[in-house]
Amino acid sequence: MATRILVVEDDLLNRMFYHEVLGARGFEVQMVSDGAAVLDEVDRFAPDLITMDIQLPHISGLRLIRRLQRQEETKGIPIVAITAFAGKGEEQRIIEAGARAYLAKPVSVDKLVGAVEGLIERAH
Template identity: 55%
Template structure:
Protein backbone atom coordinates (compact mmCIF):
# COMPACT_ATOMS: atom_id res chain seq x y z
CA UNK A 1 0.00 0.00 0.00
CA UNK A 2 1.18 3.48 -0.82
CA UNK A 3 -0.07 5.84 1.90
CA UNK A 4 -0.08 9.52 0.92
CA UNK A 5 -0.72 11.76 3.94
CA UNK A 6 0.95 14.98 5.11
CA UNK A 7 -0.17 14.69 8.74
CA UNK A 8 2.45 12.55 10.52
CA UNK A 9 0.00 11.17 13.11
CA UNK A 10 -2.49 10.09 10.44
CA UNK A 11 0.32 8.67 8.31
CA UNK A 12 1.52 6.55 11.23
CA UNK A 13 -2.03 5.48 12.11
CA UNK A 14 -2.85 4.39 8.56
CA UNK A 15 0.45 2.54 8.12
CA UNK A 16 0.15 0.84 11.52
CA UNK A 17 -3.42 -0.27 10.78
CA UNK A 18 -2.44 -1.65 7.40
CA UNK A 19 0.63 -3.43 8.78
CA UNK A 20 -1.49 -4.93 11.59
CA UNK A 21 -3.67 -6.44 8.85
CA UNK A 22 -0.70 -7.94 7.00
CA UNK A 23 -0.05 -5.27 4.38
CA UNK A 24 3.31 -3.85 3.38
CA UNK A 25 3.24 -0.05 3.31
CA UNK A 26 5.25 2.81 1.93
CA UNK A 27 4.59 6.22 3.47
CA UNK A 28 4.69 9.41 1.40
CA UNK A 29 4.14 12.82 2.96
CA UNK A 30 5.06 14.94 -0.07
CA UNK A 31 2.61 14.78 -2.97
CA UNK A 32 5.29 15.88 -5.41
CA UNK A 33 6.94 12.44 -5.26
CA UNK A 34 3.81 10.26 -5.39
CA UNK A 35 4.05 9.21 -9.03
CA UNK A 36 7.74 8.28 -8.73
CA UNK A 37 7.10 6.36 -5.50
CA UNK A 38 4.11 4.56 -7.02
CA UNK A 39 6.13 3.52 -10.07
CA UNK A 40 8.98 2.25 -7.89
CA UNK A 41 6.82 0.52 -5.25
CA UNK A 42 4.04 -0.88 -7.47
CA UNK A 43 1.34 -0.73 -4.78
CA UNK A 44 -1.80 -2.84 -4.77
CA UNK A 45 -3.67 0.20 -3.43
CA UNK A 46 -3.08 3.91 -2.89
CA UNK A 47 -4.51 5.62 0.21
CA UNK A 48 -4.70 9.30 -0.79
CA UNK A 49 -5.22 12.34 1.41
CA UNK A 50 -7.03 15.00 -0.60
CA UNK A 51 -5.70 18.15 1.08
CA UNK A 52 -1.93 18.11 0.63
CA UNK A 53 0.59 20.95 0.42
CA UNK A 54 2.06 21.70 -3.02
CA UNK A 55 -0.41 19.55 -5.00
CA UNK A 56 -4.01 18.48 -4.54
CA UNK A 57 -4.82 14.85 -3.87
CA UNK A 58 -7.49 15.20 -6.57
CA UNK A 59 -4.82 16.17 -9.09
CA UNK A 60 -2.70 13.23 -7.97
CA UNK A 61 -5.60 10.81 -8.43
CA UNK A 62 -6.12 12.10 -11.97
CA UNK A 63 -2.37 11.79 -12.66
CA UNK A 64 -2.30 8.21 -11.35
CA UNK A 65 -5.29 7.26 -13.50
CA UNK A 66 -3.73 8.95 -16.56
CA UNK A 67 -0.47 7.01 -16.14
CA UNK A 68 -0.48 3.80 -18.21
CA UNK A 69 1.58 1.92 -15.59
CA UNK A 70 -0.56 2.98 -12.64
CA UNK A 71 -4.08 3.39 -14.04
CA UNK A 72 -5.23 0.01 -12.71
CA UNK A 73 -4.17 0.67 -9.11
CA UNK A 74 -7.24 1.42 -7.00
CA UNK A 75 -7.29 4.64 -4.98
CA UNK A 76 -9.02 5.19 -1.66
CA UNK A 77 -9.39 8.89 -0.89
CA UNK A 78 -9.29 10.01 2.73
CA UNK A 79 -10.19 13.58 3.70
CA UNK A 80 -11.15 15.61 6.73
CA UNK A 81 -12.91 18.25 4.66
CA UNK A 82 -15.98 16.37 3.55
CA UNK A 83 -18.35 18.96 2.13
CA UNK A 84 -21.39 18.64 -0.08
CA UNK A 85 -20.34 17.29 -3.46
CA UNK A 86 -16.81 16.36 -2.36
CA UNK A 87 -17.36 12.64 -2.70
CA UNK A 88 -18.73 13.13 -6.23
CA UNK A 89 -15.67 15.19 -7.23
CA UNK A 90 -13.30 12.66 -5.69
CA UNK A 91 -14.97 9.73 -7.44
CA UNK A 92 -15.07 11.68 -10.72
CA UNK A 93 -11.29 12.14 -10.43
CA UNK A 94 -10.96 8.35 -10.37
CA UNK A 95 -11.00 7.23 -6.73
CA UNK A 96 -12.72 3.90 -6.21
CA UNK A 97 -13.45 4.54 -2.53
CA UNK A 98 -13.87 7.47 -0.17
CA UNK A 99 -13.46 7.62 3.63
CA UNK A 100 -13.88 10.76 5.71
CA UNK A 101 -11.71 11.72 8.68
CA UNK A 102 -11.70 11.14 11.49
CA UNK A 103 -11.74 7.58 10.26
CA UNK A 104 -13.64 4.70 11.72
CA UNK A 105 -11.00 1.98 12.04
CA UNK A 106 -13.42 -0.74 10.95
CA UNK A 107 -14.72 1.27 7.97
CA UNK A 108 -11.14 2.03 6.90
CA UNK A 109 -10.08 -1.62 7.08
CA UNK A 110 -13.29 -2.83 5.42
CA UNK A 111 -12.82 -0.31 2.57
CA UNK A 112 -9.22 -1.46 2.04
CA UNK A 113 -10.24 -5.14 2.07
CA UNK A 114 -13.15 -4.48 -0.29
CA UNK A 115 -10.93 -2.72 -2.82
CA UNK A 116 -8.31 -5.46 -2.66
CA UNK A 117 -10.98 -8.14 -3.11
CA UNK A 118 -12.20 -6.39 -6.28
CA UNK A 119 -8.66 -6.20 -7.67
CA UNK A 120 -7.85 -9.88 -7.05
CA UNK A 121 -11.08 -11.21 -8.60
Protein backbone atom coordinates in the same frame (compact mmCIF):
# COMPACT_ATOMS: atom_id res chain seq x y z
CA MET B 1 4.21 -11.60 -1.22
CA ALA B 2 2.23 -9.12 0.85
CA THR B 3 -0.15 -6.66 -0.79
CA ARG B 4 1.61 -3.30 -1.09
CA ILE B 5 -0.20 -0.14 0.01
CA LEU B 6 1.11 3.36 -0.57
CA VAL B 7 -0.20 5.76 2.08
CA VAL B 8 -0.18 9.39 0.89
CA GLU B 9 -0.80 11.60 3.93
CA ASP B 10 0.87 14.79 5.15
CA ASP B 11 -0.20 14.50 8.81
CA LEU B 12 2.28 12.46 10.87
CA LEU B 13 -0.29 11.11 13.34
CA ASN B 14 -2.55 9.95 10.52
CA ARG B 15 0.39 8.30 8.73
CA MET B 16 1.33 6.45 11.91
CA PHE B 17 -2.29 5.36 12.44
CA TYR B 18 -2.67 4.06 8.86
CA HIS B 19 0.71 2.32 9.01
CA GLU B 20 -0.12 0.59 12.30
CA VAL B 21 -3.63 -0.49 11.26
CA LEU B 22 -2.70 -1.70 7.77
CA GLY B 23 0.61 -3.25 8.84
CA ALA B 24 -1.19 -5.23 11.55
CA ARG B 25 -3.39 -6.72 8.78
CA GLY B 26 -0.30 -8.02 6.98
CA PHE B 27 -0.02 -5.34 4.29
CA GLU B 28 3.35 -3.96 3.24
CA VAL B 29 2.97 -0.21 3.81
CA GLN B 30 5.05 2.62 2.36
CA MET B 31 4.34 6.22 3.28
CA VAL B 32 4.65 9.53 1.43
CA SER B 33 3.98 12.89 3.08
CA ASP B 34 4.38 15.25 0.13
CA GLY B 35 2.32 15.25 -3.03
CA ALA B 36 5.41 16.08 -5.11
CA ALA B 37 6.97 12.69 -4.23
CA VAL B 38 3.95 10.51 -5.03
CA LEU B 39 4.57 9.71 -8.69
CA ASP B 40 8.20 8.72 -8.09
CA GLU B 41 7.18 6.55 -5.15
CA VAL B 42 4.45 4.85 -7.19
CA ASP B 43 7.07 3.94 -9.80
CA ARG B 44 9.55 2.70 -7.17
CA PHE B 45 7.19 0.85 -4.81
CA ALA B 46 4.61 -0.42 -7.36
CA PRO B 47 1.66 -0.39 -4.92
CA ASP B 48 -1.38 -2.63 -5.25
CA LEU B 49 -3.51 0.13 -3.67
CA ILE B 50 -3.10 3.78 -2.70
CA THR B 51 -4.72 5.72 0.13
CA MET B 52 -4.70 9.37 -0.91
CA ASP B 53 -5.15 12.40 1.29
CA ILE B 54 -6.78 15.16 -0.74
CA GLN B 55 -5.17 18.21 0.89
CA LEU B 56 -1.42 17.79 0.41
CA PRO B 57 1.53 20.16 0.13
CA HIS B 58 2.64 21.09 -3.40
CA ILE B 59 -0.07 19.23 -5.34
CA SER B 60 -3.59 18.22 -4.38
CA GLY B 61 -4.56 14.59 -3.98
CA LEU B 62 -7.41 15.19 -6.42
CA ARG B 63 -4.93 16.27 -9.08
CA LEU B 64 -2.73 13.24 -8.34
CA ILE B 65 -5.70 10.89 -8.66
CA ARG B 66 -6.52 12.36 -12.06
CA ARG B 67 -2.91 12.06 -13.20
CA LEU B 68 -2.61 8.45 -12.01
CA GLN B 69 -5.85 7.55 -13.80
CA ARG B 70 -4.57 9.02 -17.09
CA GLN B 71 -1.36 6.98 -17.11
CA GLU B 72 -1.63 3.51 -18.63
CA GLU B 73 0.74 1.91 -16.10
CA THR B 74 -1.08 3.30 -13.03
CA LYS B 75 -4.75 3.61 -14.02
CA GLY B 76 -5.59 0.16 -12.64
CA ILE B 77 -4.35 0.90 -9.12
CA PRO B 78 -7.35 1.29 -6.78
CA ILE B 79 -7.31 4.55 -4.82
CA VAL B 80 -9.05 5.25 -1.52
CA ALA B 81 -9.43 9.02 -1.10
CA ILE B 82 -9.33 10.25 2.49
CA THR B 83 -10.12 13.86 3.35
CA ALA B 84 -11.10 16.12 6.21
CA PHE B 85 -12.86 18.39 3.72
CA ALA B 86 -16.16 16.57 3.34
CA GLY B 87 -18.18 19.35 1.76
CA LYS B 88 -21.32 18.83 -0.27
CA GLY B 89 -20.46 17.33 -3.64
CA GLU B 90 -16.87 16.56 -2.63
CA GLU B 91 -17.35 12.79 -2.66
CA GLN B 92 -18.83 12.89 -6.17
CA ARG B 93 -15.96 15.05 -7.44
CA ILE B 94 -13.39 12.66 -5.98
CA ILE B 95 -15.08 9.55 -7.39
CA GLU B 96 -15.37 11.22 -10.81
CA ALA B 97 -11.62 11.93 -10.67
CA GLY B 98 -10.97 8.19 -10.40
CA ALA B 99 -10.92 7.20 -6.73
CA ARG B 100 -12.76 3.95 -6.09
CA ALA B 101 -13.65 4.75 -2.48
CA TYR B 102 -14.01 7.86 -0.32
CA LEU B 103 -13.54 8.18 3.43
CA ALA B 104 -14.08 11.31 5.54
CA LYS B 105 -11.69 12.07 8.40
CA PRO B 106 -11.52 11.11 11.13
CA VAL B 107 -11.34 7.55 9.77
CA SER B 108 -12.20 4.61 11.99
CA VAL B 109 -10.21 1.37 11.91
CA ASP B 110 -13.23 -0.54 10.62
CA LYS B 111 -13.92 1.89 7.76
CA LEU B 112 -10.27 2.03 6.69
CA VAL B 113 -9.80 -1.73 6.76
CA GLY B 114 -13.19 -2.34 5.12
CA ALA B 115 -12.47 0.02 2.22
CA VAL B 116 -8.95 -1.32 1.65
CA GLU B 117 -9.84 -5.01 1.89
CA GLY B 118 -12.97 -4.53 -0.24
CA LEU B 119 -11.00 -2.89 -3.06
CA ILE B 120 -8.26 -5.49 -2.91
CA GLU B 121 -10.80 -8.31 -3.10
CA ARG B 122 -12.48 -6.70 -6.13
CA ALA B 123 -9.09 -6.21 -7.82
CA HIS B 124 -8.29 -9.93 -7.58
